[in-house]
Structures are given as C-alpha cells and as structure tokens.
Amino acid sequence: MPYSKIAGLGHHVPEQIITNDYLSSLMETNNEWIIERTGIKERRWFNPEKDTVANMAAKASRMALERAGLKEKDVEFIVFATITSDYYFPGSGVLLQRELGLEGIGALDIKNACSGFIYALSIADQFIKSGMYKTVLVVGAEIQSSALDVTTRGRNTAVIFGDGAGAAVLTATNKQGILSTHLHADGRFAEELYVKDPGSSRPREERQADQILDTTGFKVVMNGNQVFKHAVVRFMEVINEALHANNLTKEDINLLVPHQANLRISQYIQEKLSLREDQVYNNIMRYGNTTAASIPIALSEAWAEGKLKENDLLCLAAFGSGFTWASALIRWQ
Ligand code: COA
Helix, strand or coil: CCEEEEEEEEEECCCCEEEHHHHHHHCCCCHHHHHHHHCCCEEECCCCCCCCHHHHHHHHHHHHHHHHCCCHHHCCEEEEECCCCCCCCCCHHHHHHHHCCCCCCEEEEECCHHHHHHHHHHHHHHHHHCCCCCEEEEEEEECCHHHCCCCHHHHHHHCCECCEEEEEEEEEECCCCEEEEEEEECHHHHHHEECCCCCCCCCHHHHCCCCCCCCHHHCCEECHHHHHHHHHHHHHHHHHHHHHHCCCCHHHCCEEEECCCCHHHHHHHHHHCCCCHHHECCCHHHHCECHHHHHHHHHHHHHHCCCCCCCCEEEEEEEECCCEEEEEEEECC
8 A cells, every 4th residue: 555755845925024013003912912822923914916825825836846856747636725715616726726737637625724734634645545646735825814803803813813825745655654644623613713704604685785784704703712722632632642543652753843823832732742842843933823824834944944854753733713623643754
C-alpha cells in the first residue's frame, strides 16, 4: 500500500499589515489588551483590488510545487479548505484549478473552519493510500477581514482573525510519511462560532429583498469563552489520541504546529505536553488566526526556517467552528 508525504509547502499573505494600534483607531480596544489575551501583534487584510481567496491560494500552491520540484501539470486532484470561498458557490477549489490551468482534474471543497486543513490533509492522504492519486494539492486559504464587524460591537472577533493562504503538495511514497489523522465534530456547538448568512434557512422574502436591511447575519459571531474552554480540552484529547494510536508518547514529538487560534491556547498545550518553546511553532503574533490557512502557513514558515528535519515527528492539531477538531502525526521525509 502506498503512503503519502508532504513533498512541498508554500504560503502567501496579503501585503496590507493591520496593527493593533490601527484597530484601536476603529474600535474601543488597545494593543495591550489584544497582546495579553491573544498574543497577536498584527494581521494581514486583503486588498479587494487584487487579492482573492483563489489567487492567494494559487501563489501558495506554486511555491509549494516549486519547493517539491513539481509542476502544475503534476497535480491530479485539489482539496481546498476554506470557510470564505470567493463565491457562495461554486467553491474556491474550481477557481484555484482554473488559476493553475488544470482544467479537468477534480477539485473538492472542505468547510470545516479551523480544522479544515487537517480534514483536507486526511482526505488527500486517503486518496493516495487507496492508489487513486499520486499527487494531491491541499490548500487552506481565507479572506476573513471582509466578514468582520470592525466596530466596538465586533471587537472580540475583529482583533483575532486575519487573511492568508497556505498549501501542501502530497505525493505517494513507499515509506510512511503521514502516520495517521483523527477527525472529530460536535454540531451541538455550531452557533458558538459562526456566520449565519447567506444561509438558506432565512426566509425568501428576507434573502431576496432588494436591500438587505439587517446585515448582522453576515458577520462573525463568537462566544470566546466557550470556544476557549472547549479548545483546550479537545486539542489535548486529539493529540493524545494520535500518539496512542501510533504507540508513541509526547516525548516523541519533535515539532508541534497547532492551529493558530490564540497564543494562550498554544502555550497551554505546550505546557501540558512538556514541550520546549522551540518545539511549538507559533506565528499568530504576525498573522492572527487565519482559520484553514493557519497550519499550512505555519508549516511553510517552519520548513523555511529549517525546523523540519528528516525523521522528525511532526504533530498537527486544530480546533474550531462546528465545533470540529483534528490531529495529524507525520514522520517527516
Ligand atoms: N478589546 C478590549 N476589550 C475587549 C475586546 C477587545 N478587542 N474584546 C472583548 N473585550 C472586553 C469584553 O467586552 C469584556 O468586557 P466586560 O468585562 O466589560 O464585559 C472583557 O473584555 C472580557 O471579555 P471576555 O470575552 O470574557 O474576554 P476573554 O478573556 O475571554 O478574551 C477572547 C476574549 C476572544 C480573546 C478569548 O475568549 C479567546 O481567545 N477565545 C478563544 C477564541 C478563539 O480561539 N477563536 C478561534 C477558534 S478557532
């Protein structure tokens, strides 16, 4: 049976840097509060003149392919994780396929929020293991700034989320690269972190009104406390599940790349796993929480900084809207 490995990683973030001080000019917040509660110093916001989810994804994908020594035409299938697709439908997978000139190959969209990249990775891994494909492009990309309420009313989410894209090329190998993936969800908590519109459950009269008078449903709603409490429990659970399934222990982990939800959550996991600071990769300080893009951006930067070495045990873990949570253990090749 073939296995899969990550053969190349890439990322792209918009140029526009949004500092905490700039946010303080839009709403009642301040640099100290944001850093203390989240660890975030700045994030990127897209430029509507030039950035789209699909074209940022294409830039990240080309970087990943180049680093893997592959060409666009080598890609056989695309798995695209995003909750902020350029259109309501179709998903951004087909738009990325078009950007890369890969007409004809399949493109699948995944909408599992912050866990989306690991869900996408898992699907690509299964396709490769089954022998159906040998080279799969796995992408996480988001433009979230357009859905943020940047007034004081939305300050608990406006300071957290950012825009960006990351990509990984998965290829078939005969040595085990991706050891396992574990995926979970609990829909009882769907409304703890969500964007309601354009939801089909809204009555036709409201959806089709010439002017939508109430746009609240288009903004991100988050119960920060609930999310935090569940996140710290589920992150640990799903990491331990992965270690247990592979007869490994926390001492075997060389590098943990958690979804960049909040620096305090990453620090909590680091402490629980008794990892050193250099064993947990964090870049939330510079990009905020980029949802499905956060893990591939972090992975791409970690790789570029030489933090991923042959035979290292890499652990990925995520938690987010749904609630969904997931982990992956990877023996780096
Ligand atoms: N600036 C200043 N004050 C703010 C603020 C901001 N950006 N956002 C909220 N506040 C205020 C609140 O209004 C509240 O004021 P009050 O006490 O007068 O009512 C106070 O700060 C505390 O709010 P609370 O929501 O209890 O703060 P918190 O310590 O839970 O931190 C989050 C808020 C959002 C940073 C935190 O809950 C969190 O990080 N949760 C997890 C979020 C996450 O990871 N989401 C992504 C999941 S993938």
